[in-house]
Each structure stands twice: as structure tokens, then as C-alpha cells.
Amino acid sequence: MSDLSALIVGCGDVGGRLARQLLACGWQVSGLRRSVEQLPEGVRPVAADLANSSIPAAWPEQSPDYLVYCVAASQHDEAGYQAAYVEGLRNVLEWLQTRGQRPRRLLFVSSSSVFAQQNGEWIDETAATEPEGYSGRVMLEAEQLALHSGIPTSLVRLTGIYGPGREWLLSQVRQGYRVAEQPPLYGNRIHAEDAASLLAYLLQADARGVALDDCYIGVDDDPAPLADVVAWLRGYMGVTEWSDEQRVRRTGSKRCSNARARALGWVPQYPSYKEGYAAILEGRE
Template sequence: MMKTASLIGNKNKFLILGCGYSGSYFAKTIKKFGCTVLTSSRSISGDPNSFVFNSENGVVPDAKIFDGVTHILSCIPPDKNGNDPVLKSLKNKLKSMSLEWVGYLSTTGVYGNTKGDWVSEINEPNPFQKRSYKRLNCEKEWIESGLPVQIFRLPGIYGPGRSTFEAIKNKKIRVISKKNQVFSRIHVADIANAIIYLLQNKNSLKFYQIINIADDEPCSQIEVIQFCYDLLGLTMPKPILFEDAKEELSPIAKSFWMENRRVSNKLLCETLGYKLIYKNYKVGLKNCYLNS
């Protein structure tokens, strides 16, 4: 962790909206700083630090949940019309609070297809998929909200309990080969720690509203799968060409193969000075292997 005087501690109260894989990991990590952390779920859970927020049913949190909140992280995807569910239900409430910071987890899908070229935050978004258009619309809504928001664009997310190892174990693995196709990825620990690093150093770093969080080495899917089979001491099945496999793929799976880009992390890692914990899939997957 950083040696600098931390800007986050027991005087801070975080609300995490949409506590899926990344949101839960962030909540668990930020708690270590002594912050109060409340997480949302769609239905009542036994967790005293959880509250119900279900925008589809119009269930919004009690007013007391918002007392003393300093930071909000929203991990909730767009609704079916492409609007942001949090802003739709809570925008006026959030604007009436004295929030220090709001984070929004978006996707690098907003960049669209660059045919394998690098993309950075200065590139104009050019979404290719309908879901990426919806994300870009939500980014715009957050930026126009007037809240102190920072948007994090994320590529493929993996980590313990959610990696290629699970796909191999559950026999859901498809070894597909497509020439010159690469994917960018990020370990869930780096999402949480990059955001915390930015919060801890908020006063000394220039503020950027949009930041990519990705590792150093975009690469082909086959490389990653081969590495996992090698670690497990198993033989990787023979790859199938994408052209032969695409008919069997679900629309969502097929859509991932229709875009090819390398996501740059230079703003985060060079300009802002964040040091990745898992700079490539090899170190990241070793961590998943040891924790599986």
C-alpha cells in the first residue's frame, strides 16, 4: 500500500451500488482502510451492511442509508433503454449530498473495433455493439450529472473464482483460434487497488475524468488457455478455427470476437503512477491458480 498519508479512512463512508464481482472485491478491499462500507443488493440479504436497491421495481434505499456518505461507486449496467438506473432513481438525492467522489465502472467496449490497434482515453469512442452504445450513453449521463464523477473503462475482468481455470474445470472451455485477434484484460485486484490509489493521492494527482484500467499485455485467448492447461499439467484440446466455431457460439460470445483492440494503460500507469499488481495474465493467473 501507499506510504503517503491516506486520504481515506474511518471518516469516510462508501456506498457500492451493484455489488457483483468487481463491486464486492472493491468493498472488501476498501474496508481494510477502516471506512464504513454499505453495499446494495436487489433483494433483502442477511448482511447488516447491505441495503436494497432495485431500480426495476422502483425500490430505493431509505434516506438514512445516505447519511454521511462521502464516496459512491456504481457498478450497475445500463437499463434496457440504455439509461443509467442509478441516475434515473437517485440523481436528485445524490446531487443534494456533499459527495467527495463518485466512481462509475464502464467498459472498453465503448472504443469499438480498432482491428488490433492500441486505444487510449484520447480516442473518440466508436461503439460497435448495442450494449456498448448503452454504456457510452450512461457515461455521458454521469458526466453531465454535475457530480464529481470518475469513469473507469474496463476490459475483460478475471480473478480468483472467475478465470479460465473455472471454464476448464466446468468443461465450458472453447479453444478458438482467430488470426491476429487479441483481447485486453485486468485482474479484479487491480481494479480495486487502482481506484484506491487514485483516491489516496487525489490531492497530488491531476484529475482525469476517464481512465482505462487494463494490464500491460493484451494477447490472444489461446495463449491464456494454453498457459492454464500447462499450469494444470493437462493437454489443451486442439483449437477450432473461429470460422468453424462461430455458428455454435451464442450471440454474446460471438460478439466478443467481432472486436479486436489493445487497450492502453499509459495514463493510469505512466502519467498517474499506479503500479499494477498483476501486470500480465501470467502473474494474474498464477494468483487465481493458488486461490482456486
């Protein structure tokens, strides 16, 4: 039994998976979200709305060893992102300060949207961050807030998360989804379970005394052209029709590297979209 504790702020899909993984290792886990009845069994509930600056009544009395900020914006516009990632984080940091609490480390779950490269180049944690859209700009602002919080911080920039309940691409392929083949439109993805396992691995590494970097990219081993992914899914699902209405040319194209996370020892359970989508389609995940 471990005596380590974590507070997961935004204990939804990825956060809930992380909670279950930590609980299995004997950690004490608190989960903050609005609807605490949806928390995994064994997680200590902290009911809160991050838009409300008042400290939650169920805020832990003892300082958590680790804080994971893993929220998802409920409103997908600039105001919604500001509220979720910047103002929400600011409130949480103020609640910690009010209680005189200082976790060993903060993991701030960010996004690869901070990268604007679009010519198929390889991207690692040292690549320039010059986002063109509001989502990336707000994420960078939130990252800076985390890095200057006074708590040792690691940013985890997740790429496109997929998994059960995140099946937009599968639905589109069934409808005859078309994408441009040239130039290749590279996409980056990570299964939700692997996103959680990366967070768990970083927490456990830090607890063992491993020196963590200030940033990690969460991505599988195979950034692949979207046309290749669609072609493989069509074959796997037996889709033969094409839709004239689904001619989509997605903007942006880059290949994110997980070399830094792998050098630390993390290994994805689903190294490519093939293993991940097969598990979903076969009901194994």
C-alpha cells in the first residue's frame, strides 16, 4: 500500500482512467468535478465548479502529494477555454495557497495545439510554439501560469485523444469519409488509456526521485497520414462506399515525437491507431 496521494482536477475520461490506474497502485486519489457521482469507485469526491472562486467544501484537509490539472472545456470558444484552462487553474492555485498546501509536483495537461507547424515536419518538446488559433494561445497562457505557480511543474501536451466514446472518426469513415491524399496530412493521436498511463508513469517516476523535464508530448509511436488511417479503417470495417459530401481536406500537418517520454521508460499500450481502433471495434476497450 502506497502512502502517496493525488488530486485530479477534471476527473473525467482521461482523469478517471488515471485515477483507476493510481488506485490500483495503492495511491489515495481525490477527484474534482461538478458531477462527482460519475467518479470511479474509490476516488474521494471533491464537488466543485472551477468557475466559482470559492474554495470547495470538500477540498482535502491534507495537501495532496501531486496535483493533476486535467480539465476539458465545456464551451468550445475562446471564453470557454479561458474559463477552463486559465481561470480554473488560477482558482485551484489560490485554493492551495489558502490552505497553505504545496504539492510535490503539478502535472498540467495541455495540448499539441500550441504547435502550428503544418508541413509534415517532426515536432518534439523543443519545437517553436506559435499557435494561430485561440485554443493554442490560451493553452500557452495556462502553461505559463502553471510553470510560474511556485510548484514544480511538468506540462503534458496530449495529441488527438481517441477511445470509447471518442469515435468521431469511426462514424465519419462509416459515412464514406474522404480526405486528401497529397500532400500527406499527418495526424497525431493517443488512446485515452495511454494518455492516462503517461500521466501515471510521470507521477510514479517523480515519486521515485526521477528528475522530470518541464514538458512531455503525449502521442503514440505512429503519426500517420490521415488518408492511411481512413483506408485502414475502411478495410477493417468493410466500408466500400464513398460519400461525395464528405470531401474533407483537414488543415495542419505535423508529426509529434514521443521520444522523450519513451526515454523515461513509458511504453504505450496502443503503439499505433491500428491496435487502438481494433480494440475499440472488437469491444476490448
